[in-house]
Amino acid sequence: MQKLFFAAPAVILAALAVAPTAAQTPPFETIAPVAFMEDLSSNAVLYAKDADRRMPPASMAKMMTAYVAFDLVKQGKLKLTDMADVRPETWQKWHGPSAGSTMFLSPGSKVSVENLLNGIMVVSGNDACVVLAEHLAGTEQAFVNLMNQKAKELGLTNSQFGTSNGWPDEGRTYVTARDLAKLAKATIVNHPDLYKRFYSKESFTYGTTMGGQPITQANRDPLLGRVKGADGLKTGHTEEAGYGFTGSAEQNGRRLVMVVAGLTSFNGRIEESVKFMDWGFRAWSSHKVVSKGRKVDSAPVQLGDESEVGLVAPRDLAVAVPAGTSPELRGTVVYDGPIKAPIKAGQQVAELVITAPGMPEQRVPLVAEADVGEAGFFGRAWAGLMSLFA
Numbered sequence: 001m002q003k004l005f006f007a008a009p010a011v012i013l014a015a016l017a018v019a020p021t022a023a024q025t026p027p028f029e030t031i032a033p034v035a036f037m038e039d040l041s042s043n044a045v046l047y048a049k050d051a052d053r054r055m056p057p058a059s060m061a062k063m064m065t066a067y068v069a070f071d072l073v074k075q076g077k078l079k080l081t082d083m084a085d086v087r088p089e090t091w092q093k094w095h096g097p098s099a100g101s102t103m104f105l106s107p108g109s110k111v112s113v114e115n116l117l118n119g120i121m122v123v124s125g126n127d128a129c130v131v132l133a134e135h136l137a138g139t140e141q142a143f144v145n146l147m148n149q150k151a152k153e154l155g156l157t158n159s160q161f162g163t164s165n166g167w168p169d170e171g172r173t174y175v176t177a178r179d180l181a182k183l184a185k186a187t188i189v190n191h192p193d194l195y196k197r198f199y200s201k202e203s204f205t206y207g208t209t210m211g212g213q214p215i216t217q218a219n220r221d222p223l224l225g226r227v228k229g230a231d232g233l234k235t236g237h238t239e240e241a242g243y244g245f246t247g248s249a250e251q252n253g254r255r256l257v258m259v260v261a262g263l264t265s266f267n268g269r270i271e272e273s274v275k276f277m278d279w280g281f282r283a284w285s286s287h288k289v290v291s292k293g294r295k296v297d298s299a300p301v302q303l304g305d306e307s308e309v310g311l312v313a314p315r316d317l318a319v320a321v322p323a324g325t326s327p328e329l330r331g332t333v334v335y336d337g338p339i340k341a342p343i344k345a346g347q348q349v350a351e352l353v354i355t356a357p358g359m360p361e362q363r364v365p366l367v368a369e370a371d372v373g374e375a376g377f378f379g380r381a382w383a384g385l386m387s388l389f390a
Contacts, residue, residue, distance in 0.1 A: 024322065024358050025322065025358060025359060025360070026279070026283035026284065026322050026323070028047055028276070028279050028283070030049065030260065030272050030275070030276060031263070031268065031272060032049070032260040032261065032262060032263050032272050032276075033049075033050060033242075033261065033262035033263075034049060034050045034051065034053055034055065034177045034244075034259070034260065034261040034262050035047060035048075035049040035050075035051070035177065035258075035259065035260050035261075035272075035276065036048050036049070036051040036177035036178055036180075036181050036258065036259045037181075037256060037257070037258045037259075037276065037280050038181050038185070038256070038257050038258075039254065039255075039256055039280070039284065039286075039320040040185055040188070040189075040255040040256065040257060041253065041254050041255060041286060041318055041320070042286070042317075042318055042319045042320045042354075042362045042364060043362055043363050043364065044319065044320040044360055044362040045360050046256075046280055046284055046320060046360075047276075047280075048177075048178070050177070051176060051177040051178045051259075052158060052176050052177075052178055053176060053177070054158055054174040054175070054176060055174060055175065055176065055177075055241065055261055055262070056166070056168065056171070056173060056174060056175075056238065056240050056241040057166050057173065057174070057175040057180065057236055057241065057244070058166045058236030058237050058238040058240075058241040058244060059101065059124045059126075059165065059166045059234060059235060059236040059237065060166060060175070060180055060234050060235070060236035060244055060245075060246050061161060061163070061164075061165065061166030061173060061175070061236070062120050062121070062124065062129055062164075062165055062166060062234055063180070063183050063184065063187065063233055063234050063246065064147045064150065064151065064161060064183060065120060065129050065132065065133065065143075065147065065164045065165070066117060066120055066121055066187070066198070067150060067183065067186065067187055067191075068136070068143070068146050068147055068150050069113070069117060069132060069136065070187065070190075070191040070194045070195075071150065071190075071191075072136065073194065074190075074191060074194075078113060078136070079113065080112065080113050080114035080117070081112055081113070081114065082112065082113045082135075083110040083111065083112055083113075084110065084111055084112075084113060084116060084131050084132060084134070084135035085108075085109075085110055085131075085134075085135070086105045086106060086107055086108060086109045086110070086111060086127075086131050087107075087131075087134065088107040088108055090127070090130050090131055090134060091105060091106070091107035091108075091127065092107070093130075094126050094127035094130055095127060099126055099127070100126045100167070101123060101124040101125055101126055102123075102125050102126060102127045102128075103115075103116075103118075103119030103123050103125030103127060103128045103204070103206050103207060103217075104127075104206060104207025104208070104215050105119075105125075105127050105128070105131060105207065106207070106208075111131065113132065113135070115206060116128045116131060116132045116135075117132070117198050118198060118201065118204045118206070119204065119206060120132065121198045121199050121201075121232075121233075121234065122198070122201045122203065122204035122217070122219045123204050123206075123217040123219070124220065124234070124235065126165040126167060129163075129164040129165035130164055130165065132164070133164040140163065140164050143164055144161055144162060144163065144164060147161040147164070148160060148161055151179075151183075154182060154183060154186050155182065156175070156179040156182060156183060157179070158174075158175070158176040158178070158179050159174065159175040159176065159179040159183075160172065160173060160174055161173050166236060166238075167238075168238055168240055177259040177260075177261060180246045180259045181246065181257045181258075181259050183246075184232070184233050184246050184248055184257045184259075185257055187199075187232075187233070188232075188248060188255070188257075195231075195232060196231065199221075199231060199232030199233055199234075200224065200230075200231035200232055201219060202218065202219050202224055202225070203216055203217060203218045203219060204216070204217055204219075205217075220235045221233075221234075221235065221245075221247065222235070222245060222247070222269055222270040222273040222274060223247050223249060223273055223274065223277055226270075226274050227249050227274055227277045227278065228249070228251055229249040229250045229251040230247065230248070230249040230277070231248060231249065231250070232247065232248050233246045233247055233248055234246055235269070236261075237266075241261070241262070242261065242262045242263050242264060243262075243263040243264065243265060243266060243268065243269040244259070244260060244261035244262065244263065244269070245258075245259070245260055245261075245269055245273050246258070246259045247259075247273055247277065249277055249281075251281050252286075253286070254281070254286050254318075254320075256277060256280045256281065258273070258276050258277055258280065260272050260273055260276060282323065283322065283323055284320045284321065284322060284323060285320070285321060285322075285323045285324075286318045286319070286320060286321075287318055287319050287320075287321045287326070287329075288316055288317070288318045289317050289318060289319055289329065289331070289352075289354065289364075290313040290316070290317040290352065290364075291313065291316055292313055292314070292315050292316050292317075293312055293313060294312060294313050295310045295311065295312050295369060296311050296312065296313065296331075296333060296352060296366055297310075297311045297333045297350075297366075298310050298311060299311055299333075299335055299337055299338070299339050299349065299350060300337060300338040300339070301338055301339050301340075301341050301343065301372050302337075302338040302339065302340045302341065303340065303341050303374060303375045304340075304341030304342070304343070304372040304373065304374065304375055305341070305372065305373045305374065305375050306370075306372045309339065309343055309349070309368050309369060309370065309372050310368070310369030310370065311333060311335075311349065311350050311366040311367070311368070311369065312366065312367060312368075312369045313352075313364075313366065313367075314346065314348070314365055314366075314367045317352065317364040317365075318364075319354050319362045319364070320362065321356075321359070322359075327356040327357070327358075327359060328356060328357070329354050329355070329356045330354070330355050330356065331352050331353065331354050332352070332353045332355075333350055333351070333352055333353075333366065334350060334351050334352075334353050334363075335349055335350035335351070335366075341372050341373060341374045341375065342371070342372060342373050342374050343368045343371065343372040344368065344371055345367075345368055345369065345370050345371050346367050346368065347367055347368045348365045348366070348367050349366065349367065349368050350365075350366040351363045351364065351365060351366060352364050352365075352366055
């Protein structure tokens with residue numbers, strides 16, 4: 001469908017340019033071979049370094065395992081209190097030093113979905129992933145099919161999953177930094193309550209030692225306790241992938257998502273992650289451009305009981321700008337049009353695309369101001385007649 005471009009009204013364009021000053025993308029250097037950062041408040045990509053390179057995700061793949069489970073919980077098909085069986089065969093494969101991270105499940109035991117999710121997101125348990133996968137889909141491979149189906153739905157065009165836990169599989173599993181950030185964003189936006197419940201825990205206690213004492217393991221998230229507002233997401237490490245991390249933090253209403261990958265040490269991952277996130281908040285600031293509920297433009301409606309619909313801001317809309325600057329911003333309303341009825345008030349039907357010299361393009365949503373129903377018989381007949389003369 002053809003995209004139609006309309007300049008925003010003069011009143012909006014005037015609001016976008018406040019005491020304009022020169023803007024230049026703030027510089028940043030990292031030793032990470034792959035790095036990516038997006039400001040979720042404005043959908044602005046603040047930094048990208050080899051962000052579309054296919055790479056093994058290691059345990060960062062577990063974000064997709066969690067996302068599939070979150071979706072099932074949201075749909076009412078899965079409860080956190082549901083109990084899963086730990087098959088002896090699964091335990092045999094995923095315990096001991098050669099099996100990587102574990103939540104120390106016991107063979108033949110039952111474990112709640114809630115504890116499995118804690119075991120996946122807090123302590124990165126490989127055993128927890130496979131037990132959850134078998135519980136939800138019967139076999140791990142059947143669950144992997146669900147992961148890849150979900151990846152397609154989310155638009156992760158450069159990702160493929162071959163295991164539920166990111167264990168090396170001769171290259172069948174791969175992702176990109178951009179796709180990992182997209183997955184993190186979907187988790188935060190689509191499942192905010194579950195995200196807060198599971199990803200930000202500093203430690204998790206489960207299982208027993210030989211002496212029968214519970215085992216407490218710390219969250220490996222390098223931002224927790226080091227960066228204000230940090231609350232997720234997932235680390236990863238294998239010899240093939242190196243040390244990687246997909247993280248997020250929120251400060252003063254601004255939420256950033258970052259990815260680093262290919263680092264050579266545990267401490268290097270901590271240092272680069274903290275430095276990167278600090279740069280995102282310090283070197284960039286938020287600039288409000290449209291207040292919540294303000295009408296930006298109108299768009300024509302096809303076969304509706306109204307000929308057009310107002311386009312309004314669903315929230316206070318802001319863009320990311322280099323700190324200490326007020327660049328001259330330009331706004332363009334973009335939508336696939338005419339927009340076909342019926343339309344619900346609050347439905348996203350357009351975007352405000354904001355540009356400035358030397359800065360990345362930023363897109364913020366615009367929603368329908370009011371319901372627009374379908375045209376009646378005579379209205380549709382008239383529209384059909386007019387199309388003959390168009």
